[in-house]
Amino acid sequence: MAEKADxxxxxxxxxxxxxxxxxxxxxxxxxVPAADVEDAVHDxxxxxxxRYASYDSTRPLGPWLLGIAFRVAAQWRRQRRHEVGLDETxxxxxxxxxxxxxxVAALQVQSQLQAALGALDLPQRAVVVMxxxxxxxxxEIAEELSIPLNTVYSRLRLGRSKLAVALRGKA
Amino acid sequence: MxxxxxxxxxxxxxxxxxxDALALAPPDGAKERIRQRLAATLGxxxxxxxxxxxxASATATASAGPAPAEGLLGLGKVLLLKKAVLVAVAATTxxxxxxxxxxxxxxxxxxxxxxxxxxSPPSPAKALSVPVAEAPQASAGPAxxxxxxxxxxxxxxxxxxxxxxxxxLVAGHAAAFPHGQLVEEREALxxxxxxxxxxxxxxxxxxxxxxxxxxNSIQQPGIDEALRxxxx
Numbered sequence: 001m002a003e004k005a006d007x008x009x010x011x012x013x014x015x016x017x018x019x020x021x022x023x024x025x026x027x028x029x030x031x032v033p034a035a036d037v038e039d040a041v042h043d044x045x046x047x048x049x050x051r052y053a054s055y056d057s058t059r060p061l062g063p064w065l066l067g068i069a070f071r072v073a074a075q076w077r078r079q080r081r082h083e084v085g086l087d088e089t090x091x092x093x094x095x096x097x098x099x100x101x102x103x104v105a106a107l108q109v110q111s112q113l114q115a116a117l118g119a120l121d122l123p124q125r126a127v128v129v130m131x132x133x134x135x136x137x138x139x140e141i142a143e144e145l146s147i148p149l150n151t152v153y154s155r156l157r158l159g160r161s162k163l164a165v166a167l168r169g170k171a
Numbered sequence: 172m173x174x175x176x177x178x179x180x181x182x183x184x185x186x187x188x189x190x191d192a193l194a195l196a197p198p199d200g201a202k203e204r205i206r207q208r209l210a211a212t213l214g215x216x217x218x219x220x221x222x223x224x225x226x227a228s229a230t231a232t233a234s235a236g237p238a239p240a241e242g243l244l245g246l247g248k249v250l251l252l253k254k255a256v257l258v259a260v261a262a263t264t265x266x267x268x269x270x271x272x273x274x275x276x277x278x279x280x281x282x283x284x285x286x287x288x289x290x291s292p293p294s295p296a297k298a299l300s301v302p303v304a305e306a307p308q309a310s311a312g313p314a315x316x317x318x319x320x321x322x323x324x325x326x327x328x329x330x331x332x333x334x335x336x337x338x339x340l341v342a343g344h345a346a347a348f349p350h351g352q353l354v355e356e357r358e359a360l361x362x363x364x365x366x367x368x369x370x371x372x373x374x375x376x377x378x379x380x381x382x383x384x385x386x387n388s389i390q391q392p393g394i395d396e397a398l399r400x401x402x403x
Contacts, residue, residue, distance in 0.1 A: 016209070020202050028195040037197075042205050042212070043315055049213055050352070053387065113191040132180060133188050164181050 012052055016045060019065050022134060026066050029117060029129045030073040040076055044069045059143075063136050067144030070126050077122060116166035124159035131156055211326055212319055212356065213389065318344065318353045325360055329367060337364050355381075359390035363397045374398060 020041070027040045047068050048055075055064060117125055126145065130136040131152075138156070142149040181187075321344045328337035341364060344357050351357070358381050365374035378398050382391065 016206065020205070021197060024197045024201070025192060025195055029191070038201060038205055038208075039316065042208050042319075045205070045209055046212055046315065046319075046352075049209075049389070113187040114195065132184070133191070160180060164179075167181055167187075 012049060015048070015052075015061055015065075019062055022062055023065050023069050026069050026129060026134060027073055029114065029133060030070070030077075030122065030125060031118065032073055032076055036076065036080075040069075040072050044072050047072070060140070062134070063130075063140045063144045066130055066134065066136070067146075070145060073126075074122060112167070116163055119166040120159050120162050124155045124162065127152055127155040128159035128163060132160070208323075211323065212353075315352050318348050318351045321347070322353055322356055322360060325357075325364075329360065329364055332367075334364060334368055338368075355385055355388050355390050358385075359388075359394050362394050366397045366400065 023044050024037060024041050027037050027044070028034070032040045044065065048065055051068075055061075117129065120128065127141055130141050130144075131138065136144075138149060138152045141147075142152045145152075321340055325337045325340035325344070328334070328340060337360075341357060341361050344351070344353075348354070348357075358377065362374050362377050362381065365377065375398060378394055381388070381394060385391070
């Protein structure tokens with residue numbers, strides 16, 4: 001392990017053990033599919049390891065890792081946009097060739113919430129998932145995503161509205 | 172569902188979140204698989220000990236890698252490889268069937284896994300692995316997946332004694348990613364390879380240069396250990 005700026009930071013093994021599931025769930029909730037999520041989690045912790053020497057342990061570890069995970073997921077979506085069916089803003093497109101039986105099968109393997117989150121573009125989705133599913137505060141989100149606090153609140157409000165509509169449509 | 176207000180969470184949202192967490196939870200073994208991959212990628216001798224205190228050795232992980240070649244590599248399979256990796260390897264020397272099969276197999280396995288989850292037809296032009304986004308402090312370029320694939324293959328080749336093949340892969344990485352994200356990992360592998368090849372003077376020279384260029388590298392303990400080993 002490289003020298004740490006702050007020795008009170010948890011060692012990397014502990015960080016992996018405690019934050020693995022949160023990172024996994026966050027990536028899945030941003031739309032990284034099951035077939036790719038192991039690679040994505042791996043890449044998050046590779047980047048985290050490289051930056052761990054400069055990690056400020058006065059900041060909570062989970063949000064810091066989710067900030068890295070957001071960038072990994074964003075890159076994945078840019079690369080795979082045409083393969084997984086995302087529109088220009090990152091929302092998941094309905095499958096035009098999907099018949100009624102296929103649609104039922106898809107819903108069975110996709111949680112109701114996950115399906116509704118697909119209606120949000122990635123920036124809104126990232127904020128809603130961080131805040132409402134992973135319990136981060138708005139200032140934490142602003143810091144980890146490098147966006148103004150007002151933008152967090154705006155994305156949260158708009159994202160929640162869209163989510164509500166999407167959930168209502170699936171109820 | 173009812174009870175929504177604009178900008179507010181829907182009634183029963185907490186129930187949905189719990190169901191979502193159950194639906195998306197990592198499968199058994201995923202945590203340990205990724206732990207071992209991380210130990211190999213990062214070259215950690217003791218950096219990612221497995222749960223229960225067992226230390227995951229990079230060498231042990233590498234030796235548990237893919238099996239040797241199973242046959243000749245067809246042109247069609249070669250074309251599945253991403254351009255950067257092909258250029259990297261082709262720029263140096265001939266890729267052996269074993270290494271190429273490893274790289275292709277890794278891609279095929281991922282495509283097969285994806286097909287199980289997503290019923291859409293597989294695309295022949297899929298990237299080898301998930302690339303990494305740009306990070307604000309330390310850049311994590313989009314080619315990290317390709318870098319990792321090359322170095323994983325090189326690490327396996329070293330562990331299995333396929334030293335010429337490992338040399339090809341390390342050189343291929345250097346050609347394709349001279350300033351890549353895994354440069355330190357590559358140079359550490361190069362030094363270990365030289366040790367295996369019995370090139371003591373060159374290994375020591377590169378070891379000294381590495382220490383000077385990367386004084387705080389996480390690779391340093393592993394390099395020191397390799398250079399301390401008895402020479403063949």
